[in-house]
Amino acid sequence: MIRRFSLILILLFSAGANSQTLLVLGDSLSAGYQMPIEQAWPSLLGGALEEKGKSVSVINGSISGDTTGNGLARLPALLKQHQPDTVLIELGANDGLRGFPPNVVENNLRAMIDQIKATDSQVILMQIRIPPNYGQRYSNAIAQLYPALSDEKSVPLIPFFLEQVIVKPDWMMNDGLHPKPEAQPWIAGFMAEQLSPLL
Template sequence: MFRLFSLVVIFLVTAPAYATKLLIVGDSLSAGYQMPIEKAWPTLLPDVLADKNHDVTVINASISGDTSGNGLERLPSLLSQHHPDYVLIELGANDGLRGFPPNVIERNLTEMISLIKQDGASPVLMQIHVLPNYGKRYTEAFSAIYPKLADSHDLPLIPFFLEHVITRPEWMKDDGLHPRAEAQPWIANFVADQLITHLQLP
């Protein structure tokens, strides 16, 4: 009996602490567009969080070109496979570039939020903005989707990191839409600070 108790104690002492699992469902802004995936900010994020004394496993399920509809379609299998604690939704930019109606984007994101909650995870939204050349009416209606959903579903809303990156031309690719590899460490640190502020991380 004593031996069994000793083995249990040894296991509890030596077993690794449970790491919070974060699933990122996004598009090219999170997928490391035209760069090695090891340089993308989601790949850097666990080490940045570890430096800030938080143990988080990050699963990056972002795909370049994905819309909110694509993310919704892929989400059930991702939840089933990974069983995350948190899901960061970084989607909508491609919807906006294609001029999708805001109500369609809102409906897709709402369904994603519901699926995440049903799986027992906590959804986190990232604010997305589109270029102003789509007209004031559309850009305002698009941007309003995210705070509306965050308020109605009581979710954390993380600011759009591209707003800060785009002011540094040396950090942006020639297309004016995607950050370079040089910007990824800053993005990882920015997102890490937001997650620490809004989530209950170990």
């Protein structure tokens, strides 16, 4: 009886020791825009990662409309509350759609990366690309700051999932910017594939 109880404790401890927490800090692309939060890809990500042998508790800290400045302002409280092992930053699209200067976006992202690293958490950055509303030169400037920051700060950079969703009209809402609920399982699988080697 004691031996069996000890074995259960060991198994529970091992499961807890192998489990980790991932905080997704994003905007409407991760917040489940115009859908129940249960359908959004971060809510499905834990199951997709489990299929790849990763035990991860996923916390969705995303808010529709958030800019990098909003994320930077909210980050300290999120880090204190959740104490994540890893933070995925999916921000910058709203900055770009509003024409914010690229150096402001870059500085906000850099400050977030520094804050996360200061807590000994891992940072993962998602590439962001925006439509050429303000011209190709501006769009390129926004896109190029992500690999530059990835190199500067030695943080992994993963691809922008929307690039593979937007080519499928049936998966996109009428605004042409947000994926439908039907796209969320695919996004969760794609993100699990990108994230699992890094977790």
